Amino acid sequence: MSAAPVDFYFEFSSPYGYIASALVDDLAGRIGREIRWRPFLLGPVFKATGSGPLVDIPMKGEYSRRDFGRSARFYGVRFAMPPKFPIGTVAAMRAFYWAQASDAGLAKRLAVALYNAYFVEGKDISESRTVVEVASALGIDASALEAGLADASLKERAKAEVDEAIARGVFGSPYFIVDGEPFWGCDRIPMLEAWVKRGGW
């Protein structure tokens, strides 16, 4: 039996989530664990924590705007600050879980494509039709996805994911949980790696 996967929680509007998405394949190789991609929404988290988008927080907002691009370059990840930021990502998240219902590999490729559309090409993925366009480019049937996005059971499935994330204490993006241990932020990847290799401490 293989060891438990790493839950990788991310929000499609999160620059640090995007950077992490470019790092997790290498991480998986180094620790010999599967990565389970789990998009969620920060909006409901902000309600629970009384917080809000990072860039709107005095002082921290200025720092973070400077830090997004600096961090991306540090990790060697392409990044351009999107013209519209932050954005609502319900459609992107729902499209991910729609794709995942039939093909987990396809869902991951869609997540990568959506992140690139937003954080490299500056496309507004808050729009359902942009999400569908990005999906179409991967060979996904546009009308099937459009129908899926309107489906009540998919909405329920996506909402259940967000509720579960909050119930597990996920308050930021990226957020990892492995063997019950939580790690928040790209800069915690080295600690996560050490934790798995040593079996905790």
Place this chain on the structure above:
Amino acid sequence: MSAAPVDFYFEFSSPYGYIASALVDDLAGRIGREIRWRPFLLGPVFKATGSGPLVDIPMKGEYSRRDFGRSARFYGVRFAMPPKFPIGTVAAMRAFYWAQASDAGLAKRLAVALYNAYFVEGKDISESRTVVEVASALGIDASALEAGLADASLKERAKAEVDEAIARGVFGSPYFIVDGEPFWGCDRIPMLEAWVKRGGW
């Protein structure tokens, strides 16, 4: 002429500031820069940012309580969660700047001793008399320090430090500024190091 020092901002009630204090001597050696220890207060920052103590924030608070000790062990730093936390650290900060006026090396040793008193021995350094006791053990004259702590010019000096920190955008602890570039958090030390070595990117 030697290169500019690294400003190391920290709050005496901050576990991550304490952990950083145990790491900065090695950092200084690796990057060939002097570290300028600059205690400040998070209270006025919280007023400016609309935030509050980390442990009081829903979800993030639980994570941080778990993370303090885990991070300390990761970095090989002794740590015991103090029974009283967080605390006001005006007296500790003022004592630091009082000592610094005559001897920068002594001020740093005092900072190390105060951090150890709080985060290893669990002493309540919010009390002036505890601060004076810790200072006395370093050979500092207790009555001279007591008189200094009551002195208006020292209060002004300490307040000016906090005001300057906020004006420079310091919103958390630890917070480093080197060559005009800000880095927040212990886990940004590797990025800071790379920044100095490469001259930015």
